[in-house]
Amino acid sequence: MSLTRIYGLFLRHFYLITRSFPRILDLVYWPSIQITLWGFISNFFATHTTYYNNAVGVILTCAILYDFLFRTSIGFNMLFLEEIWSRNFTNLFIAPMRIGEILTSLVITALIRSLIGLVPAILLTSPLFGISILDLGIFLFFLFLSLYIFGITLGILVSSGLLRFGPSFENIAWSTMFLLAPFGCIYYPIETLPEIFQKIAYVLPLVYIFEEARNILINQTVNIENVYYAFIWNAFYFSLSITLFYYSFNAAKNKGTLINMGE
Amino acid sequence: MKNLIEVKNIKKNYGKKEAVKGISFNVEEDEILGLLGPNGSGKTTTIGMLLGLLKPTSGQIFINHLKLEENRIEILEMINFISPYIELPKKLTVKQNLYVYSKLYKVKNIKERIEYLSEKLRIEELLNSITGELSSGQKNRVSLAKALVNEPKVLLLDEPTASLDPEVGDFVRTFLEEYKKEKKISILLASHNMNEVTRLCKSVLMMKNGEIIDQGKPEDLITKHGRTNLEEVFLKLSRSKSEFN
Numbered sequence: 001m002s003l004t005r006i007y008g009l010f011l012r013h014f015y016l017i018t019r020s021f022p023r024i025l026d027l028v029y030w031p032s033i034q035i036t037l038w039g040f041i042s043n044f045f046a047t048h049t050t051y052y053n054n055a056v057g058v059i060l061t062c063a064i065l066y067d068f069l070f071r072t073s074i075g076f077n078m079l080f081l082e083e084i085w086s087r088n089f090t091n092l093f094i095a096p097m098r099i100g101e102i103l104t105s106l107v108i109t110a111l112i113r114s115l116i117g118l119v120p121a122i123l124l125t126s127p128l129f130g131i132s133i134l135d136l137g138i139f140l141f142f143l144f145l146s147l148y149i150f151g152i153t154l155g156i157l158v159s160s161g162l163l164r165f166g167p168s169f170e171n172i173a174w175s176t177m178f179l180l181a182p183f184g185c186i187y188y189p190i191e192t193l194p195e196i197f198q199k200i201a202y203v204l205p206l207v208y209i210f211e212e213a214r215n216i217l218i219n220q221t222v223n224i225e226n227v228y229y230a231f232i233w234n235a236f237y238f239s240l241s242i243t244l245f246y247y248s249f250n251a252a253k254n255k256g257t258l259i260n261m262g263e
Numbered sequence: 264m265k266n267l268i269e270v271k272n273i274k275k276n277y278g279k280k281e282a283v284k285g286i287s288f289n290v291e292e293d294e295i296l297g298l299l300g301p302n303g304s305g306k307t308t309t310i311g312m313l314l315g316l317l318k319p320t321s322g323q324i325f326i327n328h329l330k331l332e333e334n335r336i337e338i339l340e341m342i343n344f345i346s347p348y349i350e351l352p353k354k355l356t357v358k359q360n361l362y363v364y365s366k367l368y369k370v371k372n373i374k375e376r377i378e379y380l381s382e383k384l385r386i387e388e389l390l391n392s393i394t395g396e397l398s399s400g401q402k403n404r405v406s407l408a409k410a411l412v413n414e415p416k417v418l419l420l421d422e423p424t425a426s427l428d429p430e431v432g433d434f435v436r437t438f439l440e441e442y443k444k445e446k447k448i449s450i451l452l453a454s455h456n457m458n459e460v461t462r463l464c465k466s467v468l469m470m471k472n473g474e475i476i477d478q479g480k481p482e483d484l485i486t487k488h489g490r491t492n493l494e495e496v497f498l499k500l501s502r503s504k505s506e507f508n
Binding site: 083086087090091092094095096097098250254255256258259 | 277307308311314315316317318336337339340342343344346348349350351352353354364367368369409
């Protein structure tokens with residue numbers, strides 16, 4: 001065993017981490033996010049042990065909805081990352097494609113990828129657990145549509161980061177969903193969050209979507225306001241993500257990222 | 264002869280660093296222009312700007328008399344690029360890759376185009392092979408097929424024969440010579456292979472530190488600098504700039 005060689009290999013990774021802000025950020029926030037998310041979940045179940053008693057399957061339904069969001073977002077990012085990994089990135093950007101065409105193509109492909117994963121999951125829940133997500137009725141469509149738009153929005157935001165900062169932004173791509181999970185109130189009502197976190201949660205479409213899913217399943221009522229607010233916030237973030245993507249594309253052309261997709 | 268590439272005083276700065284310092288040149292129809300220079304001289308940056316991947320800090324680029332800044336899509340439809348540093352998706356078959364890029368370039372008669380290029384580049388038997396499993400020489404010919412799928416008027420080549428064995432390298436050079444002659448296209452060739460440049464290029468630009476430090480026909484440069492071949496001229500110019508200013 002050579003300590004020099006061990007130290008040499010350590011330095012290789014240390015230099016990489018210290019030269020990349022996204023990598024440092026990635027190291028710092030993962031543990032914080034995990035602790036925060038599970039802290040809120042534990043808190044909620046410790047104080048509201050009977051909340052889910054009359055609605056078997058609420059947790060599972062929320063898990064499926066969250067998974068759809070996760071797969072849409074990650075699916076979009078994967079399509080972008082595949083081009084970087086295969087060193088095809090430059091070929092794509094010298095093809096006569098408008099940014100709108102690239103985004104539309106990725107949006108459609110991400111939807112198909114997500115549906116391929118979602119349909120078997122929905123079909124399995126019924127025979128295995130006696131639960132059908134279709135109990136959400138016609139509003140299930142609106143909830144899925146809302147989640148899909150937000151998943152795509154996150155995908156475009158992360159892809160903007162990849163364009164601007166290069167592959168070092170890849171780690172962020174994998175963890176955006178976990179970063180937002182505590183504020184999304186997926187498994188617990190918004191009241192579980194401290195007041196300051198509630199303010200953040202209210203400006204995300206996620207909280208309205210999951211609140212409404214629980215409302216339909218537990219109270220058997222529909223609050224159309226939740227669906228409405230989810231779409232309003234989605235429209236805002238989607239527009240923001242498209243604007244940011246164009247900005248990042250122009251910034252990449254100034255910085256040279258499009259021809260220099262390395263570490 | 265009309266100029267298919269016109270570069271007018273382009274500069275590219277990265278912060279305070281000047282990567283390209285106001286260069287101008289033209290490439291005529293049916294001409295191969297060599298772009299030479301040591302590593303870091305600004306060749307790739309120049310090609311990046313011609314492809315629209317990099318925005319010049321100042322200056323103008325015209326391709327087939329269209330201003331790049333205002334006609335990016337129209338221009339990208341008529342140019343293409345090959346470099347050993349970029350690859351096609353590895354998991355797709357050769358045929359799938361050529362089909363995908365034919366679609367991206369809105370090629371009509373895709374089947375005929377792929378057949379034509381496959382025959383010309385001797386890749387017919389590779390069409391159903393996985394691209395990532397090909398040898399360097401095979402990948403190079405497939406990349407060339409992709410670069411010609413849209414029948415480009417302008418072809419930008421960044422070290423097109425780097426890492427190829429002499430036989431494949433010669434095949435690619437002969438192919439490029441014949442294809443240029445047949446289609447009357449313009450080629451900008453960045454290469455470190457001086458024999459290749461001497462053979463293919465009508466004229467060359469010598470770049471160093473972001474500037475064009477000399478230009479002319481290969482044989483004229485050899486005579487001008489009192490050397491026996493282009494490699495010696497390259498070494499002389501690369502090592503000492505001051506005597507040519």
